[in-house]
Amino acid sequence: MALIYPVVADAPEPEDGTDPEFAELASDLSDAWLVEIAVDDDGDDACFGPLTARAAWELAVGVDARRPAWAVSVVPLHVAGTAEELVALFEEDQPGPAAVDEGR
Numbered sequence: 295m296a297l298i299y300p301v302v303a304d305a306p307e308p309e310d311g312t313d314p315e316f317a318e319l320a321s322d323l324s325d326a327w328l329v330e331i332a333v334d335d336d337g338d339d340a341c342f343g344p345l346t347a348r349a350a351w352e353l354a355v356g357v358d359a360r361r362p363a364w365a366v367s368v369v370p371l372h373v374a375g376t377a378e379e380l381v382a383l384f385e386e387d388q389p390g391p392a393a394v395d396e397g398r
Contacts, residue, residue: 297367297368326344326371327347327350327371328344329354329368330369331357332364333364354366
């Protein structure tokens, strides 16, 4: 199927065969990551983590190399906040989590 991983939207295209910038992923997105593996459409899937960005990448690449038909995703694990903070992340017209914390 595919190896799916996040990239920064305005980042230049990486050269073929190069690994992601792990320090940048950790500082920009999260320092804890999950590897999600979907074996088929029947719900046979699992998550592994939390892992460092590099460990998640290495696990995902290893699984993808052995089972290319499986969908393997590397996703950041975000620390959950309050319900208000989570909703604010998805609503453009609402203040972000920092503004909520500061009472704006």
